[in-house]
Amino acid sequence: MTDKLIIFDTTLRDGEQSPGASMTREEKIRIAKALERMGVDVIEAGFPIASIGDFDAVKAVATVVKNSTVCGLARALNRDIDTAAEALKPASSRRIHTFIATSPIHMKMKLRMEPEQVIEQAVAAVKRARRYTDDVEFSAEDAGRSDIDFLCRIIESAIAAGATTVNIPDTVGYNLPNQFGSLIKTLIERIPNSDKAVFSVHCHNDLGLAVGNSLSGVLSGARQVECTVNGLGERAGNAALEEIVMAVRTRRDVFPCDVRLDTTQIVYCSRLVSNITGFPVQPNKAIVGANAFAHESGIHQDGVLKNRETYEIMRAEDVGWHANRIVLGKHSGRNAFRTRLRELGVEFSREEDLNEAFRRFKALADRKHEIYDEDLQALVTEADLAVSNERVKWVSLCVYSETGESPKSKITLWINGEERSHTAEGSGPVDATFKAIESIVDSGCTLLLYSVNALTTGTDALGEVTVRLDNAGRTVNGQGVDTDVIAASAKAYINALNKVMNPVARYHPQSEETATYVAVRKFPLVSNLLKLNSII
Ligand code: KIV
């Protein structure tokens, strides 16, 4: 009999911990809906105690998602658990995920606690979480570097206290596949009540082994994998959802379990996460990279034409790749526009938002005759990108470039209530444009990354630009889309600047920094919500 492998997606929590990948509530809702449509079993929506924004986002996801379990992360602390429970209240199916570190180095240096105290705190946390829901997950942070005897004891205690899922994270991506697999096997064999909980794996990719380690865990008996779309996540990221799912599907001969996902949604989800976070997908990335199914060499092409299985182990269409399909054009009406967006998981709660998106669609259709799903997605993402309380707004751009001459760019911005223009020269038109913006804003930021990506084929394609800025150690990503790549670049730079100027104060789940609590009238659990010292 084939077991079910539970897919636990943590794009909205661990994925969001990537520097610069933080998402707004609306962005999280869109990703959550796409994950739900794909059939993800559990969606970890965030860390509710981290900030009011996180609390709000988890609550919003819990409200809209109906067919997946919504999960909130909580340290093994009463206030974290109570806040997570409060945020998850609207969910049809909810899970509280509580964790504490179990490796000698974490217990001694980070927690400054004795192992016995750690067990006590874990047990108390699981019991408290069980007051709110029957679905409680316990994670032993840094399990990959923990002492096996201690790990057996704490997990046995957590299960006895009511944990229904026990998660074994390789938090720092240190393990090797054979080692990690035998860790899972040993735990399942040695823990007397291991049959009372689902064993889960959560692997980081520091040595590029997150997927390999996770699959090895599955072969050893784990029946939940924690993963993220595109492998987004802290440092080198987490195990990539698309790789886990397709490995299990493609190698049914090896895995004694299966997933219930609609894999044809994979490419869509990948694009959505990439557009929203501004983290481009490398072309040779397995499953979702642009070249993942492209056969360049003559020998390969010949083989694939004769019989596709000569070089393809999966079908491109099974993961959602299809030739760009024209969906709408200049003459499409508002209804067709709304219907297609609905099919893509985008709903407008306010009529004005639909009208504004439709206006932008018409403007795009004037410049670009054939509008694809990717274009529609970008149009909506562009609206989502708008940072609330924008301090700098784009007004216009004029670029001059001629062979043998230094390119010049004149930008006009709306800043602090007035319109200001500046012209600058640069080594290229984008460089000149960024210099012109900086002459007005003078942000002091360092440009860490500039990348351009064409959303569809054809020279009239929308160009999608990502700009990563560093401001005193804080990293933000900005995105811009336009058929004019220089304009897209300017928009991306301005988007990043607005994020720099609107810092979101958040608390990191794995830091033990002391938090200051403030009363916030808006929430019932006021004293539980954190106020952080401003980041910039
Ligand atoms: O990597 C990790 O250990 C985590 C835990 C919070 C599960 O993300």
Ligand code: ZN
């Ligand atoms: Zn993690």
